[in-house]
Amino acid sequence: MLSRCTQAIASFQRRGLGGCSRLTKRPLTFDRANSTSTKILSSDKALHSTRGKKLKPSKAQIVVLNPREAGLFKRKRAPAYFNGNEKPRERLSVLEGVEFDSGGTLRNRKHQTSGDILQEIESQRRKLLVFKSSVPNEQVIKSIHDLRPSEDTRIMSTKRYTQLKMLLEMAYTLPQLKAYARQYYDQCMPKSVTKKSIIPHILHKLWTCEVDASMSDAQDLVVERILDAKTRDIYLLLLTNNGKILQNFARLGATVAVALGENKIIVRATSSLVKYVEVSLRKILDNVQREVLPIQSVIDSHSASNSPPISPDDLVNLVQKETATYFEKLLEDDANSYVVSGFGAKRLAKAELLLLWALNYNPQKTERIWFLGESRDSEYKLFPFTDNQCLDWIDRNKEWFRLQKPVNKNQAPEKNTPLVLDEKTVDELYHNVLISQSSTTAKTSEGLETKTVSITLGQILKTLDGEGTTFQPKVPGITKKLLQLPLYDGIAAEDELYTVDQHEYYVQLKFIPNLSSAGHVKDIPPLELWFELDDYDKAISSSVRCLLHTEDKSLLLQTPQMPHDYKVSIDRTLEATKPYEEDTQNWLKDQPGLKEFLLQARLTFQGNEKLYVPKNLEMNLRVGDTGSIQPVTFDYVNVKYRRVLRLKYMDQYLVQFSDLNGGSSGGKYTQVDFICPESNMVSREAFGSFIRDVLEYV
Missing domain, CATH: 2.40.320 (Hypothetical Protein Pfu-838710-001)
Structure with missing residues (x-):
């Protein structure tokens, strides 16, 4: 890579900077006659003046700045295109992470009225599923905290209050409720407290709930809907922006759970919010775009002779998590054709690029490691390399280690001596x-x-099993x-x-x-x-x-006794x-x-x-x-x-x-x-x- 950089830089023609001076130089003239008359007048005024002499002005406080301090030269920043790893500005939208086509994704669909859409949503209701599984105590306590009403819903109807109270009584035990009060509010309940008394304490004292008898039950009562979904849809919702879409629903006050084994999405909120979540999910999932890719053909036409073989499934698993896309075989007996799905065409295009990137086509590249330590290899230890932001997306998902010399805490650091x-x-x-x-x-x-011919400074990194190496x-x-x-x-x-x-x-x-x-x-x-x-x-x-x-x-010189290789x-x-x-x-x-x-x-x-x-x-x-x-x-x-x-x-x-x-x-x-x-x-x-x-x- 260095030769490419050096060759490119050496080939570019350096351009000179021209300039001109805006100052015009004029000859200095001196009028001797005027000067003599001026002196005579000044002496005459001094003889007849009754005032004291004029004081000299105080010395001016002048600060001399160099061009950098004066702001004449600014360091050029990296272009905005390459700053995609910076945290973007937060957008308050449940559609974050979804890219809609300008022409509309429902162009080829039949026109449907709002009544038809609502009727289709109502037809998706199912009976509540019952899951039997062992849940960690931390997750149970967190689920109690998720039931806490927000500031806007703290005032509730009588039915909503009764519903929330019954849910705490039926779903949680007394030790779990005590642990919740201790963890989130630092309140230790006495041993004599009962479940019947701790629930009102949580509702009124900790959550500050208030009952408004005049409030409509229809707008306040929490309902549950279970929506059918495809494996592809659930996968995309969970992976796109690390589940940001479902998190945005939770910020609105809805509880969204995903049952992976049954391909169900469970929504728990008020009736109006449940309908909003359903319509939003429908809009989002309608924007899923699909494309057929011949994965095996891509591998065959972009692999070097010295490259290790890679299967289509391994290549797909490497790419789909990074791009938040979903790959599935077009036909079970066809190992070549895959259907890739994602929210927007941009994610599909990125998946195609990363497929080529992951093949690591470098037939010109050869590397060999040469150990030049002061002691035997066994006297050094592997220490983890934690600065993963400098690695590319393939190496970033691996755990890397560098061979170094162990140093005791109280031992004074040794001065680095040059390698001879x-x-x-x-x-x-x-x-x-x-x-x-x-x-x-x-x-x-x-x-x-x-x-x-060049020498590059850096660090030789290895995986724990020794199979992977990078510089x-x-x-x-x-x-x-x-x-x-x-x-x-x-x-x-x-x-x-x-x-x-x-x-x-x-x-x-x-x-x-x-x-x-x-x-x-x-x-x-x-x-x-x-x-x-x-x-x-x-x-x-x-x-x-x-x-x-x-x-x-390249010949990698491994020097574990030094801070670099x-x-x-x-x-x-x-x-x-x-x-x-x-x-x-x-x-x-x-x-x-x-x-x-x-x-x-x-x-x-x-x-x-x-x-x-x-x-x-x-x-x-x-x-x-x-x-x-x-x-x-x-x-x-x-x-x-x-x-x-x-x-x-x-x-x-x-x-x-x-x-x-x-x-x-x-x-x-x-x-x-x-x-x-x-x-x-x-x-x-x-x-x-x-x-x-x-x-x-x-």
């Missing part, structure tokens, strides 16, 4: 990273190839030290540190090939499009860089198109598919404008042994936002300090990369010096 490698270890690193061949992608003959580029407390390094490109004046934003902003779109469109060619390299962002968070189309990632070989990588990329600046007249003439993609896409990441990325992109590539040009379809997977600061270390190494934001699904984290100069031809001596210099810094 002997010549033999450096030789092995050089051979494994630069000499050995490991690329498994299909042969691709395209434009300029770029090779980048998270997270190093605590290194930001302050990094910002002491000079800028890589230098600056004209010190004030430019504050008046000119020194960061570079990019968006990175990832695509994976649809192998069914490439004939018999397998393991085609994935594709990435890089764009510069303007001041309005819009991608500049003419700045696009089209990169094929042909190799990503290292990743030594070599990346190879091919630029599939020429930059716009090289040939403005014939730009993208050989790639009409990319040109059409740029015309159709709406790559704006502002909050008030909607992002649109076409589902696929067609590229003309020379892949396979024949070397002939053939069209290959690439499917869009995800997008990342990058904020990059280029620094210089030891006057020769490029240090990229990047803020990456992949939105709610991609995670948010920082990354520090040291880039080896002359990466295309790195000698053994230059590689050894690069390794030692980086290890000495951190």
